[in-house]
Amino acid sequence: MYTVDGSRFEVPLVYLGTMVFGELLRMSQEEFGFSSDGKIKLPFDASVMAYVMCLIRREASEEVEKAFLSSIARPCHSASYVASVKLNQQFAVCS
Secondary structure (H helix, E strand, O other), rough: EEEEOOOOOOHHHHHHHHHHHHHHHHHHHHHHHHOOOOOEEOOOHHHHHHHEEEEEOOOHHHHHHHHHHHHOOOOOOOOHHHHOOOOOOOHHOOO
């Protein structure tokens, strides 16, 4: 998977079955559609993806995952907004 800043992440297949990744993939499809080159591009930068991977590795609760997802939910589909999504300080538990 790739983020909007071009960073590449190898995601274990088991992660793809999680609620948080299901939502991220839905967001990717809404923002970018289906790619013909086989790359999945996620609508945020590498710091957000690193945080997602940390949440899953640490087996965060469903409530924490939902709070994270609500923090990155977009009110509209704007490329400039997507590129500027950053982590809120309240979610710094994985650092």
